[in-house]
Amino acid sequence: MIVYYNGQYIDKDEVRISPDDRGWLFADGIYEVVRVYNGWLFRMQAHVDRLNNSASEIGLRIPRDLDLTDISEKLLKRNDLSGDATVYIQVTRGVAARSHRFPDAGTVPTVYVLATEFKVNPHQFREGFAVLLVPDTRWARCNVKTINLLPNTLASEAAHQAGAQEAVFVRGKLISEGTHTSVIAIRDGVVITSPVDENILPSVTRAILMQLCQEQGIPVHAEGLTVQAFLQSDEAVLLGTTTELTPIHTIKLSDELGDLGEDTRFTTPGPITKLLQAGYRNLIQRECN
Numbered sequence: 001m002i003v004y005y006n007g008q009y010i011d012k013d014e015v016r017i018s019p020d021d022r023g024w025l026f027a028d029g030i031y032e033v034v035r036v037y038n039g040w041l042f043r044m045q046a047h048v049d050r051l052n053n054s055a056s057e058i059g060l061r062i063p064r065d066l067d068l069t070d071i072s073e074k075l076l077k078r079n080d081l082s083g084d085a086t087v088y089i090q091v092t093r094g095v096a097a098r099s100h101r102f103p104d105a106g107t108v109p110t111v112y113v114l115a116t117e118f119k120v121n122p123h124q125f126r127e128g129f130a131v132l133l134v135p136d137t138r139w140a141r142c143n144v145k146t147i148n149l150l151p152n153t154l155a156s157e158a159a160h161q162a163g164a165q166e167a168v169f170v171r172g173k174l175i176s177e178g179t180h181t182s183v184i185a186i187r188d189g190v191v192i193t194s195p196v197d198e199n200i201l202p203s204v205t206r207a208i209l210m211q212l213c214q215e216q217g218i219p220v221h222a223e224g225l226t227v228q229a230f231l232q233s234d235e236a237v238l239l240g241t242t243t244e245l246t247p248i249h250t251i252k253l254s255d256e257l258g259d260l261g262e263d264t265r266f267t268t269p270g271p272i273t274k275l276l277q278a279g280y281r282n283l284i285q286r287e288c289n
């Protein structure tokens with residue numbers, strides 16, 4: 001498999017990461033995952049924009065001449081990926097002797113890009129996932145897509161142990177998002193979700209969903225989704241680049257959240273979920289053919 005690593009297209013096994021890389025030492029880096037349909041990058045520019053925003057939020061200077069679209073297209077070609085795939089992009093603050101403060105201004109960021117085949121189980125879009133609600137133990141700048149994913153991996157493992165496919169974070173009384181997904185609920189025909197602020201990632205899929213709702217005349221309430229509203233909703237959906245629009249069939253409750261009652265079950269996919277899934281599919285067909 002050919003990957004991009006610091007200006008070179010090389011076999012993945014030839015990549016040598018320095019033990020002084022700040023990604024390795026401090027998780028001092030950012031990333032993106034882009035979905036590829038029929039060999040076409042889906043909403044690449046939105047991902048590049050978000051990566052640039054993450055970089056500027058943490059004062060990481062991405063080289064101006066780094067053309068991630070060109071690199072991704074080359075990797076798809078070189079690896080014969082003409083169907084469903086994902087592109088993973090990671091940029092760290094580079095290699096420097098270990099010190100908490102930023103390295104010298106001339107330190108070159110480490111850039112790694114990987115394109116791999118992606119297989120999705122189509123049943124998930126009908127049957128849905130179970131989610132486990134857990135306390136949001138992450139930092140206060142979740143709008144940055146940092147490679148520091150320890151709270152996400154811990155929550156994801158807790159969900160797995162509980163027989164769920166995703167964990168959904170709760171901050172105070174509000175649902176923030178999943179470990180790698182955004183979350184919406186639907187009640188009485190209204191889509192309810194959290195506002196885009198520093199508590200969640202500005203999800204590319206969520207932005208598309210907002211547009212679909214507008215086109216289809218579905219009202220959106222994006223001032224916050226309380227745990228109670230989530231548990232009492234008619235439909236609930238996970239959104240994400242690889243998850244697309246996957247309905248939630250069960251909400252399980254972690255003991256850490258105190259007594260919130262019983263698990264909640266949904267019949268999937270609900271009518272509005274179906275409408276939005278169809279809209280999303282149409283969009284992919286239009287843009288990736």
Ligand SMILES: Cc1ncc(COP(=O)(O)O)c(C=O)c1O
Pocket residue numbers: 033177178179180181182201202203204205206239240241242
């Ligand atoms: C924490 C988090 N929230 C939401 C999302 C969904 O974002 P997107 O729709 O851009 O994939 C992701 C994607 O990885 C994520 O990591």
